[in-house]
Amino acid sequence: MRIKGxxxxxxxxxxxxxxxxxxxxxxxxxxxxxxxxxxEDSDILGESIxxxxxxxxTGRGSTVGTYVLLRMKKKGTAPKAIINVETxxxxxxGAIIAGxxxxxxxEVNPLETIKSGDIVRVNALEGWxxxxxxxxx
Amino acid sequence: MDLSRxxxxxxxxxxxxxxxxxxxxxxxxxxxxxxxxxxxxSAHISGISYENIGEEGLEWLKSLKAKVKVKTTVNPAGxxxxxxxxxxxDEDFARKQTEVLKALVDLGAELTLTCxxxxxxxxxxxxxxxWAESSAVxxxxxxxxxxxxxxxxxxxLASAIIGKTPRYxxxxxxxxxxxxxxxxxxxxxPSALGVVLGRELDGIPIFEFGRKLxxxxxxxxxxxxxxxxxxxxxxxxxxxxxxxxxxxxxxxxEVDEADVRDECDPDLIALGCPHLSSEEIMEVLRFxxxxxxxKISVWIFTSRHVYEEMKEVVEKLERCGIKxxxxxxxxxxxxxxxxxxxxVDSGKALTYLPKLRGVKAMFGTTxxxxxxxxx
Numbered sequence: 078m079r080i081k082g083x084x085x086x087x088x089x090x091x092x093x094x095x096x097x098x099x100x101x102x103x104x105x106x107x108x109x110x111x112x113x114x115x116x117e118d119s120d121i122l123g124e125s126i127x128x129x130x131x132x133x134x135t136g137r138g139s140t141v142g143t144y145v146l147l148r149m150k151k152k153g154t155a156p157k158a159i160i161n162v163e164t165x166x167x168x169x170x171g172a173i174i175a176g177x178x179x180x181x182x183x184e185v186n187p188l189e190t191i192k193s194g195d196i197v198r199v200n201a202l203e204g205w206x207x208x209x210x211x212x213x214x
Numbered sequence: 215m216d217l218s219r220x221x222x223x224x225x226x227x228x229x230x231x232x233x234x235x236x237x238x239x240x241x242x243x244x245x246x247x248x249x250x251x252x253x254x255x256s257a258h259i260s261g262i263s264y265e266n267i268g269e270e271g272l273e274w275l276k277s278l279k280a281k282v283k284v285k286t287t288v289n290p291a292g293x294x295x296x297x298x299x300x301x302x303x304d305e306d307f308a309r310k311q312t313e314v315l316k317a318l319v320d321l322g323a324e325l326t327l328t329c330x331x332x333x334x335x336x337x338x339x340x341x342x343x344x345w346a347e348s349s350a351v352x353x354x355x356x357x358x359x360x361x362x363x364x365x366x367x368x369x370x371l372a373s374a375i376i377g378k379t380p381r382y383x384x385x386x387x388x389x390x391x392x393x394x395x396x397x398x399x400x401x402x403x404p405s406a407l408g409v410v411l412g413r414e415l416d417g418i419p420i421f422e423f424g425r426k427l428x429x430x431x432x433x434x435x436x437x438x439x440x441x442x443x444x445x446x447x448x449x450x451x452x453x454x455x456x457x458x459x460x461x462x463x464x465x466x467x468e469v470d471e472a473d474v475r476d477e478c479d480p481d482l483i484a485l486g487c488p489h490l491s492s493e494e495i496m497e498v499l500r501f502x503x504x505x506x507x508x509k510i511s512v513w514i515f516t517s518r519h520v521y522e523e524m525k526e527v528v529e530k531l532e533r534c535g536i537k538x539x540x541x542x543x544x545x546x547x548x549x550x551x552x553x554x555x556x557x558v559d560s561g562k563a564l565t566y567l568p569k570l571r572g573v574k575a576m577f578g579t580t581x582x583x584x585x586x587x588x589x
């Protein structure tokens with residue numbers, strides 16, 4: 078299934094999806110060293126976002142968080158791509174400077190269409206996402 | 215957002231720095247519903263202190279091989295570029311901070327190292343700017359009538375390199391209209407008032423004061439409002455340049471107290487958040503002259519621009535036992551961390567010192583702060 082959306086940070090990536098229904102902050106919600114989510118109130122607490130296609134509603138919290146994605150990218154713990162329902166400036170600029178593809182405003186709600194474990198292709202050059210339901214887990 | 219053919223080309227620029235900066239502006243324009251990019255007169259970049267941006271921020275700045283297109287000023291760093299040893303800054307930090315400054319010079323930015331760039335150069339009414347540093351943003355919009363959104367350090371830098379900013383928010387006249395009338399019943403300290411109001415305000419305030427506020431009071435009010443709230447512009451009836459351009463809003467708020475007092479036992483008195491103007495430095499001198507040596511350390515912070523202008527006054531202050539530092543401030547410098555309790559006359563410093571430097575902070579008016587130092 079191919080879904081159109083808005084390109085925020087350009088690039089192409091394919092990977093296993095990890096889906097959260099909670100707003101996310103890269104400053105404090107995730108362990109930068111491992112990519113494991115540490116926010117107590119998260120629905121993916123203890124799971125890793127490293128090398129995954131990370132799907133979540135939008136960002137929350139401090140503007141100091143912009144460089145965190147760049148740090149994670151350098152450590153190899155960043156997500157491969159990000160899909161938001163509707164993104165916001167901190168996540169957007171963070172993804173752009175780290176070179177992580179980011180799309181939002183898909184034709185359908187990604188939280189309902191994509192399940193953790195799905196293989197997802199993100200083409201944030203042409204502006205589409207492909208979801209392959211064959212779950213890996 | 216509509217892009218011109220030239221702007222489209224910048225997205226595909228051979229220079230990755232230019233392409234990235236353009237990508238940032240387009241993304242922000244999309245997110246905020248901008249219709250196009252507009253030229254800016256100047257940019258002001260925050261995120262200069264190595265303490266705040268760290269190794270990643272430094273590497274990002276170094277990786278940009280480009281020159282700014284417009285006048286670009288920068289926020290305070292983590293130390294006085296010359297007197298850092300006196301502040302207790304260690305060699306490693308100084309080396310990293312110097313690297314940050316070099317990267318900024320390579321980009322073509324002016325090392326103003328101040329949160330009050332408007333004392334170095336004053337934008338004109340109606341100028342479009344891309345300024346970061348929330349206190350400077352609110353001053354530029356409210357007191358000068360220039361137009362800027364509250365940019366982040368990175369988006370301001372991207373705008374500096376492209377010379378443009380997305381047109382949305384406070385770049386559009388009707389979005390600058392006040393939404394709530396704030397009647398200030400008593401002669402409240404503007405810093406304290408800003409802290410208290412910032413927490414509860416939603417929208418753009420227009421103030422009615424019982425008297426005309428002085429320039430530094432407007433500066434303090436804005437800095438405090440922006441530290442506890444999302445405020446980027448305010449108006450003052452009878453005083454700020456755009457107050458007549460809009461209808462007075464029906465929503466009304468009356469304020470008759472602003473209590474921010476929280477006692478601790480200060481081992482440092484710190485003034486200069488935002489950086490002191492020459493007028494304010496004169497007032498400090500008038501107060502401390504002939505009072506002997508202060509019993510508690512007094513540090514004051516200003517820009518190197520004002521420092522040079524006021525050299526004789528600064529020397530007199532130093533002879534009175536007051537330390538005058540440039541290029542930095544109590545909020546962004548790690549030097550403040552070795553103190554227990556810092557007394558400040560700034561609502562912004564009161565808000566950020568515990569959060570960013572992990573020290574206690576207490577509030578007093580400028581006079582109360584100085585009096586405490588000599589008690």
